[in-house]
Amino acid sequence: MIERLFCAHQELNDEAINAVIQKQYEFNSPEDSLGRIAEIVVKLASHQKTINPQVKKPWLSVFVADHGIAVEGVSDFSQEMTAKWSESICKGEAAISGLASFSKLEVDVVDVGLIGNLSSNDSLSVSKIGQGTQNFSKKPAMSQEEMLRAIEVGMQTAEKAKTAGSDLFIAGELGVANTTSAIAMVSVLSGKTPIELMEIGRTRVMRSERDKAELIEKAIDLHKEKLTSPLRILQHLGGFETAALCGAYIRAAQLGMTIIVDGFMSTVAVWLADLVSRNDQLMHCKSVDMMMDLGQFSVPETMFCICGTCPRLVEWCFFSHKSAVNIHGLVLEILAVDPMLTFDMKLGQGTGAVMVLPLLEQACAVHNHLAQFVMGEGILGGSDEPKDNCPFY
Template structure:
């Protein structure tokens, strides 16, 4: 019997796609003049199986967890910051808190497991799968059971989004050390050298970056003989929040809910999700290309064209939230512009 993440995604409605592209060709503008917004609107129509795509109800889930690899000095900040930032999210003081308010989007906070436990926070789901992951320098980050629980936490977040009537799912992350996890995942899944993928993360110095590079090179050498597929690679060098994101992306595709992927860590999770279930690919939009070097290579591997390039490196779904108005504009233009026939305008300039 297959695991839930291997179950097929909802099919794309190719008929709706053709109809939407035909409508784009009749709108009062030169053909192709709205660039990628035209294809985005048509793709959303095919995913939502309706002539008038819409994205008015946005759902944001932030998954927080700690990484054992942080004890190897690969981050500029201590692990306590993960819990402190989770409290900041709950108080409404983080960047994603501000952006979610302006999008009128629910902001769900999920604590998967912190190295330094925090007192229960209002509005936070404290799951306590583990006290963060183990350091993957010498062993696996997660047990199979922990990885399964994290994947399921993402699936459950999507179920709540669907029950709330969401039309777009956004996942974000918070976890000191998680760019090291994303780098190790990328190196193993893409078969690329760490030096081409590693970045400053949360503000490392040049000396810190050299140390981080050496640590992750050792990690990759240790795990490469055993990283036989995406799920095992995720278990070995991923994080609880990375697994939750991957699970959420797979579940969203299975439920027929489009996804807007955030930055480097989220895109590493997206690659895991697509490698675990190829159907997921059609349901993912990519918000931005971040400043971390590995992000560009991940996007290339996914054949992804991000909407923005603002040199962001914050994470926590901030880039995805910033890109939502572009997707909404694509829908509104598609639905509300007049056709040449409706406007009694000659179509000769198409």
């Protein structure tokens, strides 16, 4: 587990980047006229090691789990809705189902920790860690073992996608009260109090939101002596589905798959995963206990992961949209990434990520169409295997 958790052990292909940029210069169109379409193609080319990138086989998994903090009344929805919404996805009756159908995607619903069990369904994968997390205002959300098992579920899901021949990975999430969990983790990671986060971009905060902020503040104070690393923050304040997302994102990058990140919850998971995979204090980790207790959770100055040559995890990611959750913009800013769209959505389930999938496909179509008139087809050499000089495989 330790060896697979750190380091993307994949370099972006500079040869592909240079070749694509050169080809774009030769297009019969005004310079920079393609804007971010050109950026999309360059990033995909660097992932796929090819002058003519394509999105051939995208993959969609939705991690679902319940949160113990829901009993504190922090959500507008009852906890039973997590299972009902999950069931609707399995039956093809949810918003994500329509989007997935449009893009010819199969939906893989992964039960990491629902309270109760869903009916058997071809779309359902059961990897339950527990019957929901604990109420983190009273005790740690997860044990260390539970968190690591949830991370492993995410890693196995990414491996399943790669084995199926996928070149692009999308992960959604679903869990009543998981926004409260995300706010708690962002508060610790950013150094801002929960009420400061809720006030971002707003002229007033409702009484119920102030009560929620006070609850989160007390929970953070309860665990403050343990919140010393990204993994400890995840263990004490996170969710099973968040841990699974972290593992899935790290493993997807290790396997050379492009990632499309969904909304607020998914972006927080990427932040945690990015910190874990870049932290050089963990380079000489000899045990799980050492892994858990080492590591600063501020953003490292280095732009590379801990082996010193691989790029940040976020370089493998497209961030689909800025959601209606006011705090999401702050997290995107901290990660120094630009979302592709602003739809004011906050549904989760991977909906925003799937919505931008056609944009990536169309960007490739434009580039590859124009490219055939300037230089002809060309594919760079390369392998999906990890590079030899990376110590973490």
